[in-house]
Amino acid sequence: xxxxxxxxxxxxxxxxxxxxxxxxxxxxxxxxxxxxxxxxxxxxxxxxxxxxxxxxxxxxxxxxxxxxxxxxxxxxxxxxxxxxxxxxxxxxxxxxxxxxxxxxxxxxxxxxxxxxxxxxxxxxxxxxxxxxxxxxxxxxxxxxxxxxxxxxxxxxxxxxxxxxxxxxxxxxxxxxxxxxxxxxxxxxxxxxxxxxxxxxxxxxxxxxxxxxxxxxxxxxxxxxxxxxxxxxxxxxxxxxxxxxxxxxxxxxxxxxxxxxxxxxxxxxxxxxxxxxxxxxxxxxxxxxxxxxxxxxxxxxxxxxxxxxxxxxxxxxxxxxxxxx
Amino acid sequence: xxxxxxxxxxxxxxxxxxxxxxxxxxxxxxxxxxxxxxxxxxxxxxxxxxxxxxxxxxxxxxxxxxxxxxxxxxxxxxxxxxxxxxxxxxxxxxxxxxxxxxxxxxxxxxxxxxxxxxxxxxxxxxxxxxxxxxxxxxxxxxxxxxxxxxxxxxxxxxxxxxxxxxxxxxxxxxxxxxxxxxxxxxxxxxxxxxxxxxxxxxxxxxxxxxxxxxxxxxxxxxxxxxxxxxxxxxxxxxxxxxxxxxxxxxxxxxxxxxxxxxxxxxxxxxxxxxxxxxxxxxxxxxxxxxxxxxxxxxxxxxxxxxxxxxxxxxxxxxxxxxxx
Numbered sequence: 001x002x003x004x005x006x007x008x009x010x011x012x013x014x015x016x017x018x019x020x021x022x023x024x025x026x027x028x029x030x031x032x033x034x035x036x037x038x039x040x041x042x043x044x045x046x047x048x049x050x051x052x053x054x055x056x057x058x059x060x061x062x063x064x065x066x067x068x069x070x071x072x073x074x075x076x077x078x079x080x081x082x083x084x085x086x087x088x089x090x091x092x093x094x095x096x097x098x099x100x101x102x103x104x105x106x107x108x109x110x111x112x113x114x115x116x117x118x119x120x121x122x123x124x125x126x127x128x129x130x131x132x133x134x135x136x137x138x139x140x141x142x143x144x145x146x147x148x149x150x151x152x153x154x155x156x157x158x159x160x161x162x163x164x165x166x167x168x169x170x171x172x173x174x175x176x177x178x179x180x181x182x183x184x185x186x187x188x189x190x191x192x193x194x195x196x197x198x199x200x201x202x203x204x205x206x207x208x209x210x211x212x213x214x215x216x217x218x219x220x221x222x223x224x225x226x227x228x229x230x231x232x233x234x235x236x237x238x239x240x241x242x243x244x245x246x247x248x249x250x251x252x253x254x255x256x257x258x259x260x261x262x263x264x265x266x267x268x269x270x271x272x273x274x275x276x277x278x279x280x281x282x283x284x285x286x287x288x289x290x291x292x293x294x295x296x297x298x299x300x301x302x303x304x305x306x307x308x309x310x311x312x313x314x315x316x317x318x319x320x321x322x323x324x
Numbered sequence: 325x326x327x328x329x330x331x332x333x334x335x336x337x338x339x340x341x342x343x344x345x346x347x348x349x350x351x352x353x354x355x356x357x358x359x360x361x362x363x364x365x366x367x368x369x370x371x372x373x374x375x376x377x378x379x380x381x382x383x384x385x386x387x388x389x390x391x392x393x394x395x396x397x398x399x400x401x402x403x404x405x406x407x408x409x410x411x412x413x414x415x416x417x418x419x420x421x422x423x424x425x426x427x428x429x430x431x432x433x434x435x436x437x438x439x440x441x442x443x444x445x446x447x448x449x450x451x452x453x454x455x456x457x458x459x460x461x462x463x464x465x466x467x468x469x470x471x472x473x474x475x476x477x478x479x480x481x482x483x484x485x486x487x488x489x490x491x492x493x494x495x496x497x498x499x500x501x502x503x504x505x506x507x508x509x510x511x512x513x514x515x516x517x518x519x520x521x522x523x524x525x526x527x528x529x530x531x532x533x534x535x536x537x538x539x540x541x542x543x544x545x546x547x548x549x550x551x552x553x554x555x556x557x558x559x560x561x562x563x564x565x566x567x568x569x570x571x572x573x574x575x576x577x578x579x580x581x582x583x584x585x586x587x588x589x590x591x592x593x594x595x596x597x598x599x600x601x602x603x604x605x606x607x608x609x610x611x612x613x614x615x616x617x618x619x620x621x622x623x624x625x626x627x628x629x630x631x632x633x634x635x636x637x638x639x640x641x642x643x644x645x646x647x648x
Contacts, residue, residue: 147348
């Protein structure tokens with residue numbers, strides 16, 4: 001079994017052996033740029049680890065792993081335009097450094113290169129199956145982004161709709177990466193399906209944790225400004241939970257805060273206090289824990305020797321912080 | 325053999341049996357909208373006709389034909405944003421009727437649905453081959469769009485670069501549609517390759533004719549404003565040919581006109597006179613004829629009985645007007 005570092009090193013080698021063409025530079029430079037901003041390469045790592053559960057040969061899964069990373073970066077490039085985000089990982093986004101046109105077209109070609117990488121994954125049977133999973137997940141990711149944007153202008157978002165949104169927007173891709181990796185490794189349908197559920201549920205738990213960290217994270221450890229979601233009036237899991245469980249007066253107060261602008265004095269402290277007195281962080285942490293433990297139950301179901309699961313289990317466990 | 329009308333009717337039935345989901349409506353309504361703006365469905369028709377050269381069963385080619393139409397409409401949706409085009413076929417473009425964000429995301433999902441339709445094309449062997457052709461062509465279409473945009477800010481575009489651009493941006497998709505159709509019908513590699521060349525070369529000829537019609541077309545028959553390319557200072561085949569063959573004084577005059585704005589009085593008449601006295605329309609028509617006849621030589625090479633080619637030959641011939 002390879003370590004995470006060893007798998008990522010193989011992926012880096014593979015990607016450098018399969019570069020974008022040099023021309024037209026205006027099209028491909030932004031693709032290289034976003035790929036070097038330094039993400040964690042979580043999705044391809046999941047895919048490779050899932051493959052290694054079933055096979056000692058991880059190399060055949062590299063094209064599919066790279067396809068998933070390309071898809072993820074395509075979606076970041078287009079989401080950054082849609083969200084008008086100036087920065088990604090502290091660097092200018094593609095449409096900021098170049099322009100919107102570049103962000104659209106370079107994103108498009110990166111999505112097609114994801115399919116090109118997928119098409120290099122092996123025998124036609126495997127390619128056809130991977131393309132089918134990939135299509136399903138990619139469509140869901142677009143739908144998730146649409147729901148996320150819809151929610152911005154809606155006042156009546158229910159918690160279950162929010163969970164469905166984060167499931168589509170981010171969790172299914174983690175599940176899909178694991179499912180594809182399983183097929184690359186020669187798994188049967190039941191194990192591939194269990195790994196999909198593992199990734200999907202862990203992804204939901206991870207997004208809930210992300211909402212918790214944005215408001216309650218340690219400022220030293222949390223990369224972004226703590227309280228950013230509150231300032232931007234985001235309808236996070238915390239807000240939707242509060243609107244479910246808080247007293248009528250507190251619900252009213254929360255709605256009022258969410259109609260103020262980002263600079264309103266005392267906003268973060270007041271909203272946090274409101275969450276606290278309604279026990280929101282504990283309730284949300286419990287939901288997170290529920291998805292997390294359900295996720296790992298699916299990993300337990302996968303029919304391979306427990307020691308083969310160690311690397312994957314540890315990496316996913318490490319995504320979760322203890323305090324939530 | 326089916327007529328064009330009969331093939332398009334089968335395509336319409338297929339597409340109505342494979343609709344986009346109802347929700348999220350914000351994502352899928354723009355996809356339905358652009359598909360009902362009423363294009364000629366040229367690309368899927370080519371694909372189905374290529375299939376019918378080799379097989380009496382055209383139904384199995386419908387998913388691939390619809391994939392090509394979805395791809396074409398995805399590229400229109402994104403190109404319209406990049407070109408800031410307010411209208412398409414006399415109706416508001418998607419980003420005008422909705423907004424840029426909608427145009428990006430609905431285009432993205434339509435591209436993925438193209439792959440989804442392709443994945444339904446049949447046995448894994450066939451799907452893998454179709455995806456490979458589709459990827460190659462789709463990448464080239466993006467590259468062509470990039471070159472087209474690059475040329476806007478370049479003063480030194482050579483005619484052969486322009487031909488390469490129109491080849492990538494539009495001609496390879498016609499070739500790819502024919503190539504995919506051939507494989508769907510069970511053709512061998514040589515026939516599939518010949519049909520690709522037929523479509524590619526006919527596509528280049530068609531684009532050259534498009535440039536001619538924009539300046540010299542019959543205002544009664546031509547859908548757009550005659551002279552529009554001249555008003556917008558587009559570096560068309562006519563302009564690039566004139567910059568190759570015209571006298572130094574006329575080249576200088578042409579460059580001057582191309583630095584004036586769209587409303588400059590007498591611009592269309594002056595540039596057209598300049599083209600005429602340098603014999604540009606005849607030279608360009610000769611280039612068009614060269615690509616056109618080369619295209620049909622490839623169709624002649626395809627190893628099926630000549631009468632099977634009649635429907636395809638007639639449809640492509642009908643794309644070309646006699647006067648150029």
